[in-house]
Amino acid sequence: MKRYEVIGIDGLPEVARDADVGALIHEAANRQRTPIEPRDILVVSQKVVSKSEGRIVRLSDVEPSPRAEALALELGRDPKLTEIILRESRRVVRGGKGVLVVETHHGWICANAGVDQSNVDADTACLLPEDGDRSARALRDRLKALTGHEVAVIIADTFGRPWREGLVNVAVGVAGLQPIKSYLGELDPAGHVLQATILAIADELASAAEPVMGKLDRIPAAIIRGLDWEPGEVGSRPLIRDPERDLFR
Amino acid sequence: MKRYEVIGIDGLPEVARDADVGALIHEAANRQRTPIEPRDILVVSQKVVSKSEGRIVRLSDVEPSPRAEALALELGRDPKLTEIILRESRRVVRGGKGVLVVETHHGWICANAGVDQSNVDADTACLLPEDGDRSARALRDRLKALTGHEVAVIIADTFGRPWREGLVNVAVGVAGLQPIKSYLGELDPAGHVLQATILAIADELASAAEPVMGKLDRIPAAIIRGLDWEPGEVGSRPLIRDPERDLFR
Numbered sequence: 154m155k156r157y158e159v160i161g162i163d164g165l166p167e168v169a170r171d172a173d174v175g176a177l178i179h180e181a182a183n184r185q186r187t188p189i190e191p192r193d194i195l196v197v198s199q200k201v202v203s204k205s206e207g208r209i210v211r212l213s214d215v216e217p218s219p220r221a222e223a224l225a226l227e228l229g230r231d232p233k234l235t236e237i238i239l240r241e242s243r244r245v246v247r248g249g250k251g252v253l254v255v256e257t258h259h260g261w262i263c264a265n266a267g268v269d270q271s272n273v274d275a276d277t278a279c280l281l282p283e284d285g286d287r288s289a290r291a292l293r294d295r296l297k298a299l300t301g302h303e304v305a306v307i308i309a310d311t312f313g314r315p316w317r318e319g320l321v322n323v324a325v326g327v328a329g330l331q332p333i334k335s336y337l338g339e340l341d342p343a344g345h346v347l348q349a350t351i352l353a354i355a356d357e358l359a360s361a362a363e364p365v366m367g368k369l370d371r372i373p374a375a376i377i378r379g380l381d382w383e384p385g386e387v388g389s390r391p392l393i394r395d396p397e398r399d400l401f402r
Numbered sequence: 403m404k405r406y407e408v409i410g411i412d413g414l415p416e417v418a419r420d421a422d423v424g425a426l427i428h429e430a431a432n433r434q435r436t437p438i439e440p441r442d443i444l445v446v447s448q449k450v451v452s453k454s455e456g457r458i459v460r461l462s463d464v465e466p467s468p469r470a471e472a473l474a475l476e477l478g479r480d481p482k483l484t485e486i487i488l489r490e491s492r493r494v495v496r497g498g499k500g501v502l503v504v505e506t507h508h509g510w511i512c513a514n515a516g517v518d519q520s521n522v523d524a525d526t527a528c529l530l531p532e533d534g535d536r537s538a539r540a541l542r543d544r545l546k547a548l549t550g551h552e553v554a555v556i557i558a559d560t561f562g563r564p565w566r567e568g569l570v571n572v573a574v575g576v577a578g579l580q581p582i583k584s585y586l587g588e589l590d591p592a593g594h595v596l597q598a599t600i601l602a603i604a605d606e607l608a609s610a611a612e613p614v615m616g617k618l619d620r621i622p623a624a625i626i627r628g629l630d631w632e633p634g635e636v637g638s639r640p641l642i643r644d645p646e647r648d649l650f651r
Contacts, residue, residue: 321609393566
């Protein structure tokens with residue numbers, strides 16, 4: 154029987170710049186008597202990672218470009234926030250109905266380049282980690298040093314999606330885990346080749362963690378325990394669809 | 403501490419037309435000594451629901467329309483399968499690169515109207531349930547009759563997404579559970595109003611179940627146990643984004 158558990162890690166303090174997020178998670182897991190175990194997957198909110206990396210911008214320090222001013226006017230958005238979003242972006246994918254969907258420098262396509270103002274001080278905005286995979290690897294290495302255990306780390310953020318209402322948690326950084334599970338070329342029990350079946354397991358596990366994390370509860374991390382997962386060091390990039398195979402860019 | 407468990411339900415027999423899927427799940431859960439408990443959420447693959455409802459089409463019975471012939475030629479697809487997909491669709495959203503993205507009669511936007519040929523007999527294709535919410539309610543009621551417990555049911559299928567590689571499991575039918583979790587108007591700890599934070603909890607739980615279900619393993623259902631979820635009878639329709647608020651239709 155396949156089964157696994159999802160455990161929210163509660164009671165982390167407010168995370169400041171240069172905070173040792175790995176140690177905070179390790180200590181909080183110990184305090185609640187669910188210490189990190191070998192083969193756990195840690196799902197960690199990008200917000201605490203970004204805060205610890207100083208990826209916070211003060212709006213009053215930002216001078217909007219003419220392009221940001223024009224776009225903000227068109228969309229009914231704040232010009233300074235729009236400027237921050239554009240700086241985090243490679244290109245604008247779609248703007249309208251108050252929403253700005255961009256492709257970030259990492260290659261993620263999402264609203265507002267992942268820049269947001271919840272759970273940060275007023276007059277500030279929080280950016281995605283500069284390199285989510287690097288952040289995930291650093292956290293994985295730190296947790297290994299603290300616990301002695303091989304774990305995997307998924308850094309997660311809530312993204313909207315076309316066509317379906319509501320945000321879902323997805324991976325924006327991965328360490329130690331193969332992010333895609335592939336059935337390419339395997340046969341199903343009826344003898345069909347499962348040609349197109351590749352599953353975004355890292356995104357599914359980010360989503361699995363969200364219900365115990367919560368936006369308001371200061372539970373910025375969760376343990377996924379008991380699942381048999383495939384190790385890998387390819388990070389999160391395989392989750393970005395090849396532009397050649399994407400009909401909606 | 404928030405925690406929950408995901409338990410795959412193994413050992414179901416092949417599901418035929420008019421099979422009592424509720425009883426099969428109930429018995430399989432008992433056999434593996436994880437009987438259904440009050441407040442469990444059952445995530446069930448659309449495939450077994452569709453099979454039990456006779457939502458199977460024999461390709462050799464299908465006469466492709468001229469429109470299906472033309473589209474199949476353009477996309478390099480099978481004309482009979484294309485005809486089946488068009489019959490399940492309200493409109494074609496995008497076709498190209500061998501892929502056909504449509505809006506189904508239910509309102510889901512997905513590849514191939516959810517029609518697929520894996521895990522069914524050769525020369526047949528499996529359709530989505532005609533009304534996933536009705537199927538979910540029937541299954542919920544049957545499980546209640548069998549176990550005496552209030553449970554929720556999510557009928558799930560794996561859908562692709564723009565921009566991100568890999569399929570993820572999402573809800574195509576819901577009974578008993580509020581599919582959207584909303585933080586509209588609430589304040590985060592820093593005093594910001596969380597204006598846009600609504601989470602597609604039914605989709606996240608469908609994704610959480612996928613890693614224990616598996617395409618090849620004949621594990622068509624999973625139990626989500628221990629989560630505090632909000633009851634609701636609105637089905638899955640709130641997961642369909644209002645066209646007025648969608649930039650990618």
